[in-house]
Amino acid sequence: MMWPPIAILAFVTLQRLSELVLARQNTRRLLSLGAREHAPGHYPLIVAVHAMWLGTLFWLAPGRPIHWAFLLLFILLQLGRVWVLRTLGPRWTTRIIVLPGAPLVKGGPFRFVSHPNYLVVIGEIAVLPLVFGLWQVALVFSLLNAVVLFIRIRAENEALRAVA
Numbered sequence: 001m002m003w004p005p006i007a008i009l010a011f012v013t014l015q016r017l018s019e020l021v022l023a024r025q026n027t028r029r030l031l032s033l034g035a036r037e038h039a040p041g042h043y044p045l046i047v048a049v050h051a052m053w054l055g056t057l058f059w060l061a062p063g064r065p066i067h068w069a070f071l072l073l074f075i076l077l078q079l080g081r082v083w084v085l086r087t088l089g090p091r092w093t094t095r096i097i098v099l100p101g102a103p104l105v106k107g108g109p110f111r112f113v114s115h116p117n118y119l120v121v122i123g124e125i126a127v128l129p130l131v132f133g134l135w136q137v138a139l140v141f142s143l144l145n146a147v148v149l150f151i152r153i154r155a156e157n158e159a160l161r162a163v164a
Contacts, residue, residue: 002062004066005057005062005063005066006058008066008071009057012054013054015078016054019085023092023093023095026090026091026092026093026097027095030099031097034099035097035099036098037096038098038155038156038159038162039156039158040096042151042155043094045148046148046152052141053125053141053144053145056137056141057128057129060137061129061131061134064132064133066131066132067131067132070130070131073123073127074127074128074131077123080109080116080119080123081117081120081124083116084116084117087105087107088105096155096159115153115156122145122146125141126141126142
């Protein structure tokens with residue numbers, strides 16, 4: 001059947017698009033409060049990797065069987081995503097936006113790891129293709145994501161150190 005993979009991918013796409021709207025609103029508000037964006041040059045690369053990942057899944061996944069254990073794992077990752085977004089609240093964006101003088105968030109998943117959202121994204125990039133048995137897609141995009149996150153985490157850590 002073609003509709004279960006398409007329904008799953010449509011959900012993820014709508015989730016991502018709604019998060020972009022939220023991120024844009026939060027970014028505008030933070031900038032109006034005196035926040036500054038750091039290292040914006042890598043952002044188009046992040047968008048490209050995620051768009052290609054979803055596009056590849058829309059191309060290859062329809063008609064493939066669902067691997068339910070991986071779907072359950074993906075759902076658990078979504079709970080982690082919601083936990084991060086709720087913890088950061090109005091400070092969550094898809095860009096590196098730092099508000100001088102604001103303390104670092106130390107609650108929620110940040111008690112355990114400094115970049116929980118990136119752990120969720122690493123999991124999502126790998127697990128969603130596995131829901132459809134597409135291990136090659138999981139491997140290729142996990143490697144691309146690793147490169148992007150290497151750049152991103154270094155830039156974010158530098159930005160946070162600069163205001164600490």
